[in-house]
Amino acid sequence: MHLTGGPDEIPLLGGDVTDGVVRVGDTVRRPVTSRSPFIHTVLRHLEHAGFDGAPRFLGLDAKGREILDFVDGEVAGRPWPSWVADHDRGISVARLLRRLDDAMQPFGVPDAAEPGARPAGSPEPVGPPDTFVSHCDVTPENTVFRDQVAYAFIDFDLARPTSRAVTVANLLLWWAGWHHPNDRNPVFDDVDVAVRGRALADAYGLDRADREWVPRVSVSIAERSWYSMKDRAERLGGGWQRMWDEGVGDAIRRREEWLRDSQVGLHEALMM
Known part of the structure; x- marks a missing residue:
């Protein structure tokens, strides 16, 4: 499934090693890696198992990036609170x-x-x-x-x-x-x-x-x-x-x- 990203991309900073992560509306777009297919399978399993404590994998966008739910809430920044x-x-x-x-x-x-x-x-x-x-x-x-x-x-x-x-x-x-x-x-x-x-x-x-x-x-x-x-x-x-x-x-x-x-x-x- 390929979805089209909107024009408004908000960079999500704070990670150590994954560049190019952005928020588009209620989704997160991330570059894919060689391990992405396996991670997508894990996320699908968790969704089917009824585990609600992980983002859902929604497919790929027109740029080939993975699309995930944006999980709203409080996350520690740096320095740690x-x-x-x-x-x-x-x-x-x-x-x-x-x-x-x-x-x-x-x-x-x-x-x-x-x-x-x-x-x-x-x-x-x-x-x-x-x-x-x-x-x-x-x-x-x-x-x-x-x-x-x-x-x-x-x-x-x-x-x-x-x-x-x-x-x-x-x-x-x-x-x-x-x-x-x-x-x-x-x-x-x-x-x-x-x-x-x-x-x-x-x-x-x-x-x-x-x-x-x-x-x-x-x-x-x-x-x-x-x-x-x-x-x-x-x-x-x-x-x-x-x-x-x-x-x-x-x-x-x-x-x-x-x-x-x-x-x-x-x-x-x-x-x-």
Whole structure:
């Protein structure tokens, strides 16, 4: 299905790596990529499953861009507002993520879900086997709130096969402040990040077997992220290169170090 875009295009800024995203009326137009057909299939599945916390895919416009619902609501800009560290908001994100992951269970792990070859030098992932596809990038910029409650996730570009432990590790990275203290966003200055991690795992409903994995999985994600970010910067340039030049690789290494040093305390908090 091809639809014609109107003349009034409003640039949507704030993303790190996707240029050319605009709003046209009640829709969003985005450039397509090699993974777009898979992402469109995911969004169609969620729509058919009755999950209302994601934009609907509406087809392509005359310029070949994908057309998505514009999901109205409150999204964190930069610098992050203080509410990103609010306990209740974080709980609502965890609950929305659980609903998303439950809706994706019947989808399984199709071959087309694989994002590509592992970059040279990147270690094997640690953790349980992949059993479903999830968003895998639930940042504050990708979470839409209504009435201070998480309403929808947008930007499914990094959706890929995962496990409960991995999807919660991604949740804790952004909503529990699981970064090195030197790089942790100031909104988390007064937050006990281990305790917050436990609260979000509880809200998600993560079982004890998967909780055992989360600290180790978090280290593995950081370790592999360094290689994937470097690879994307070299291959794709653009926003990936800008982030690399700004020191994201060093921040990832520091996060890995902090997670390794904090394994015992993070594990104890999760398992209390």
